[in-house]
Amino acid sequence: MSTPRHASPAPEIFKAYDIRGIVDTVLTPDAVRAIGHALGSEARARKQAAIAVGRDGRLSGPALATALADGIRAAGVDVIDIGCVPTPLTYFAAHELGCDSCVSVTGSHNPPDYNGLKMVLGGQTLFGDMIRDLRRRIAEDDLANGAGELRTADVRAAYIDRIASDVKLARPMKIVVDCGNGVAGGIAPELFRRLGCEVVELFCDVDGSFPNHHPDPSKPENLQDVIRALRDTDAELGLAFDGDGDRLGVVTKDGEIIYPDRQLMLFAEDVLARVPGGEIIFDVKCTRNLAPWIRARGGKPTMWNTGHALVKAKLKETGAPLAGEMSGHMFFKERWFGFDDGLYSGARLLEILSVRPDANAALKALPNAVSTPELNLKMNEGEPFELVKRLKASAKFDGAQDVITLDGVRVEYADGFGLARPSNTTPVVVLRFEADDAAALARIQSAFRTAIDGLWPGLDLPF
Template sequence: MKRHRFDPEILREYDIRGVTGVTLNAADAYAIGRSFASAVHRVGGSRIAVGYDGRLSSPALERALVEGIMASGATAVRIGLGPTPMLYYAEASGGDIDAGIQITGSHNPRDHNGFKFVLQGRPFYGADIQRLGTMAAAGDWDEGAGRAEERAVLDAYVARLLEGLAGVDPAGLSALRIGWDAGNGAAGPALERLAASLPGEHHLLFTQVDGHFPNHHPDPTIEANLADLKALVAREKLDFGVAFDGDADRIGAVDGSGRVIWGDQLIAIFAEDLLRRHPGATVVADVKASRTLFDAIARNGGHPVMGRSGHSLVKAKMRETGALLGGEMSGHVFFADDYYGFDDGLYAAVRLMAAVVRLGRTLADLREAMPETFSTPELRFPAPEARKFAAVEEVRARLAEAGAQVVDIDGVRVTTQDGWWLLRASNTQAVLTARAESDTGAGLERLIGEIDAQLALCGLSRG
């Protein structure tokens, strides 16, 4: 029986990611198919949905993955090119599907690619990912003669997205004028079908799938990538605009005046809308979110819960707490009230339309009503893969010795008299991330100084 060893750096906390042709290749994809199909078999499953994004390397990786799935005796249900949430939808809605794999590089550089997994409706992450590596190294694979079949799910997926507007005032929806930026990512075909069926007026950018990403990189958490959307909103005098990352499981937004509505601010809007219909509901947000979000959830009668960052980790926390809504600063939003609980940027955009109409205010007005603080966006800076987690642990130990008020569920989040700051290691890239928020500009500068001082003691800097 053949064995395979992965580059250990590609086995991440909640997915597999690597640089194509360097740390990730077709042989890896084949071995992933063998290991995952064997894992699915061992919990009684046999049918695995397979989708892929628009990266140049994705079709070849998909072919190798399917070969691996079949070699372990499972059936690969190929749904083709599309956003990651379409794969999640295929797994959640198809009664004969036991698991799913999406080939996607998400928001990472265009020469990266990877794999996201779901098994029997649950996130597949952490020890599950490591077990795939252990199985491959031992050649611990089931043997069989599986098969592949194709299934069209795009139209059904778009129809399900439209259900997010059920019961919303049709006149209010018809009055909306919205801009959309697919960023040449996998959202494009679904977005074109969705916009054609939505009430209101819709202006679309960059829906042609192109793995070169010729217009801008598809990462809506970086404000520079929203420049085209801002220009469209201003030129057409639109109510707001939305953008997606490369596989459309994340959303970014700008209001009618061109201000970015960051991920935690979007969650606050979704929470206000949700809590009017589900009083007392639990809402999960990650450690990078503003304290004003947790305050707003409580003020609107909800139960706020702080959790670790990472799409699989938020999903798991929502299952643990019974939350109806979850989200991350990075733009992953999870609806479990009238949807499946997975992260879907396109569905989040539909729900943003619904929220604006139900709350009876423009997106700009909703943003204007939020408390003003001084904060950084998420700051990302390089750190060696072998060093990043150790550096955070060194910071945590120093802070504990100093008696600081620290939440350490994911990195270190330090609360001070005038704000808070966070330092954590990314689970998807060789970077550290930081964020700070204060009531004053001077306070923000002081908090950033604390981060820099801690980094310097680790022999690192933000650059």
């Protein structure tokens, strides 16, 4: 048996939805070059001739993108380098350039010392076994050979033109845009000005050390600068983006965070007005208020697994016009391409709110409940899956109306729900609670505390 041409990359970087790890510790240029060679080989097996490669603003991006391109080309597949752009623009490039395949070199919302790869081949987002198969190709030296070409392209103008030609605001709006020094800063202010907005920019210079706050709008502490700017200016709405621009955070004029499951209500109402009876997909972390809202507007609500790749696969399978996740990923198939795009979601939100005289009132009128953000129970590698397995098998939740085990354990009560699911990206159990009032929330949390303590004593629970 021949010796493989590449040393096998660390197994822990091959995640459920992408490849991700600490740069120069496990995610080295050599590892990325090997993965590129495997990806190029898989592309050839799928009759894909070229792959668009973009990268976010992380300091390690240029070296890793170069290594990736070298690996892809070694398999005889062409690379189209589209430069430093948000992940949604990399997805857009696959459509715009006609290659149907792309890779974004991005660490998303992970700390600055992380980076990774989000991969699409022939219009299919790679996840699960497809990602594990890249590792197999490297280990078994199942690699194609060739000499692919390298060329460059700039799709930013086409992206902005495409959105501006379709999304129309009924009136000018003044907004705060916080990019957290992530890569969205290179395009978001220009896009929203093109749509007719006056933009108050916060941290829109791209800086991969993230000197101001972490670019993760799902965490309330990262939205405090937006809240202050809305208080101190006459802007009427705040938009915040994550490190690679595929997730959106929204803040009202008076400082209330509108979490993505409530954003999805507005998007669903808007889409269903043009797609009667349409199916709207949402993940298990979303509010109980969402399904009845969709049904009341003639839509078909579908709860699904968390994970951008899994939601995209479900969107493709069902032909649904819209999907969304509690994490902030929104997927518009109606009028767009079906990939998750925080910038485009922001544009669609502004279009909806621009016909309302008071954006603040429109957002605050959305059904709400007493709820927690996502809470993370830190454990050792592998343990979150074991704990949730035990919860499924033996936990008793008295008074529950339903226990949904689609993705983790979601326990539905008449007045709220609790959720525990293992993260597919980090060794944590993700918990979320929602109820009609504070007393019900405390009762549901107590039931989960008792169940978890009974199965795995001594954990430092985050609630």
